[in-house]
Amino acid sequence: MATIYTHISANNWKTFSLITFFLVFIIAVGWLFSWLLDAYWILILAIVISLVQAFTSYWWSDKIVLAMSGARPIEKKDNPTLYRIVENLSITAGLPLPKIYIMNETQPNAFATGRDKNHAVIAVTRGLLEKLDKPELEGVIAHELSHVGNRDILLATVVVVLVGVIALASQLFLRVSFFGGMGRRNSRDSGQLGLILLALGILAAILAPIAATIIQLSISRRREFLADASGALLTRYPEGLASALEKISRDPEPLRRVSNSTAHLYISSPFRGRERRSWFTRLFLTHPPAEERIKALRQMAGLH
DSSP states (O other), X not given: OOOHHHHHHHHHHHHHHHHHHHHHHHHHXXXXXXXXXXXXXXXXXXXXXXXXXXXXXXXXXXXXXXXXHTOEEOOTTTOHHHHHHXXXXXXXXXXXXXXXXXXXXXXOXXXXXXSSGGGEEEEEEHHHHHHSOHHHHHXXXXXXXXXXXXXXXXXXXXXXXXXXXXXXXXHHHHHHHHHGGXXXXXSTTHHHHHHHHHHHHHHHHHHHHHHHHHHHHHTOTHHHXXXXXXXHHHHTOHHHHHXXXXXXXXXXXXXXXXXXXXXXXXXXXXXXXXXXXXXXXHHXXXXXXXXXXXXXXXXXXXXX
């Protein structure tokens, strides 16, 4: 039977597996292209890129996410109410006080990031502070602190860097495919080699977005349900988070600084309207539908 402890163990394993997979994948692709082009500098470059990617994913991925989102740190004097909510819930959860960041966005939303509970960050939008009342805000903060306690944050944050590497690698493969044939221009089979490289590059460019989505989904949308339940237990008021999710999901404001690589971090999908499209589109969403999450929370509260 799945428990919070098996979930934490699974997150640790997934993080290690993803980073290892990318190390092997980038080196393998570098070897393939270096062999085809008879240019071993490509293999050396691939090894360097894979090592830098692994190091960056662990140590700096949270800083990359915060910079991408435009979040800015605050102190207690900047927003005493928010600070006290985070402080009180952190004490209740038995967690160190995370750093608090605010994004200058009108859409109500939030995310947690960091490599562990001692280096965690809670980031909320200005719209969240303006549009939610205190019990709803407490529900959102409790949800994000649950991600910290459940060790979701490192896995979710590392994925941002890895998805970005996929996008860059696909573009690199495509360019090498078009121009790399020059590496063996005197070879009799240069024409056939060029076709092989071109096919590999096009295949990489096509599969990259699909691979990125699959990796994001590998985090599992179940983590949102678990964080909802853990957050509701933390506040002892499931309706607070349920009401917050209703307001967040119905708010029409766009989130300006967001990309496909960071969307899975937020408490609710920052892309408005996608949840209501076809079943096929919903299959590839990084968040479960808000209606299902709200229903589960209200069942906890005995309202349904």
